[in-house]
Amino acid sequence: MKGPFEAPITPPGSVEAALAGQGRAVLDPPGFARWAGAPLTGFESLRPSWERLAPDNYLRDGGRYRRRRHSCFVVRGDAVEQVPHRAHWQPVEYNALHGGIERWFEPVEPEVVASPAWQRLLVAMGRLASALRGRQDWYIEAHPFRIDTTDGIGRPTPEGAHRDGVDLVAVILVSREGIKGGETRVFDADGPTGLRFTMHEPWTCLLLDDARVIHESTPIQPLESYGHRDTLVLTARAVGFQGAS
Numbered sequence: 615m616k617g618p619f620e621a622p623i624t625p626p627g628s629v630e631a632a633l634a635g636q637g638r639a640v641l642d643p644p645g646f647a648r649w650a651g652a653p654l655t656g657f658e659s660l661r662p663s664w665e666r667l668a669p670d671n672y673l674r675d676g677g678r679y680r681r682r683r684h685s686c687f688v689v690r691g692d693a694v695e696q697v698p699h700r701a702h703w704q705p706v707e708y709n710a711l712h713g714g715i716e717r718w719f720e721p722v723e724p725e726v727v728a729s730p731a732w733q734r735l736l737v738a739m740g741r742l743a744s745a746l747r748g749r750q751d752w753y754i755e756a757h758p759f760r761i762d763t764t765d766g767i768g769r770p771t772p773e774g775a776h777r778d779g780v781d782l783v784a785v786i787l788v789s790r791e792g793i794k795g796g797e798t799r800v801f802d803a804d805g806p807t808g809l810r811f812t813m814h815e816p817w818t819c820l821l822l823d824d825a826r827v828i829h830e831s832t833p834i835q836p837l838e839s840y841g842h843r844d845t846l847v848l849t850a851r852a853v854g855f856q857g858a859s
Contacts, residue, residue, distance in 0.1 A: 621811035637826030639821045643816065649819070663723050668681060677769065679767070680759065680762075683757070684721065685699070687753075688753055689850075691737075699721050746781065752781075752851070755780075758846050759844065760843070760844050761796075761844075763842065767833050770843065771831050775801060776828055781824060783829070783847070783849050784821050784847065786848070788846055791842055793835065793836060794834070800828070
């Protein structure tokens with residue numbers, strides 16, 4: 615593996631080529647804003663909502679370190695439609711720890727969904743997914759996360775290195791306060807090549823072709839008494855949402 619400290623930044627105009635060539639792309643904050651089509655100030659206005667995330671009561675490792683919300687959308691070109699609230703579900707093939715069960719989380723707050731920055735971000739996800747897989751409707755799940763050090767250690771990916779069973783994944787750093795760790799790791803799904811780096815700047819964005827790579831983030835620990843790491847994870851899938859039936 616290479617690059618343990620610095621991510622290789624992808625220019626916004628080269629995202630499609632990077633995903634086609636390597637299955638991954640990393641945008642710095644200005645590049646993320648350009649790709650998403652919204653100013654960073656628009657995304658900063660969403661940051662307070664992470665203070666109101668609800669506890670994740672489904673952690674099978676007994677932890678109390680994760681808070682989150684979850685909502686689902688269909689993106690048709692430039693149109694974004696929020697669908698009726700539904701459970702998050704993954705097969706055990708993609709999530710051995712939490713797969714196979716319906717997990718009901720509080721929805722993303724309405725004022726966040728109504729934000730122009732949020733709407734443009736989802737449209738950008740759909741546009742990029744269509745560039746990779748062909749123009750079609752995209753079923754997008756949004757997961758705002760807070761991983762904290764309530765238990766002394768917080769695990770961003772307790773299921774370990776994984777794929778999500780979708781077409782496109784975005785992992786966006788929102789905040790990182792008072793912690794060490796939280797290294798991002800991306801591996802080719804069918805080979806030894808990998809990349810590791812730590813996202814430090816808010817609104818750094820990792821984009822992944824989920825069919826080609828697996829990913830994880832290492833645990834976090836507090837620098838002093840308490841710390842947290844906030845992210846927004848978006849997944850885009852063709853043909854529908856994953857579900858138990």
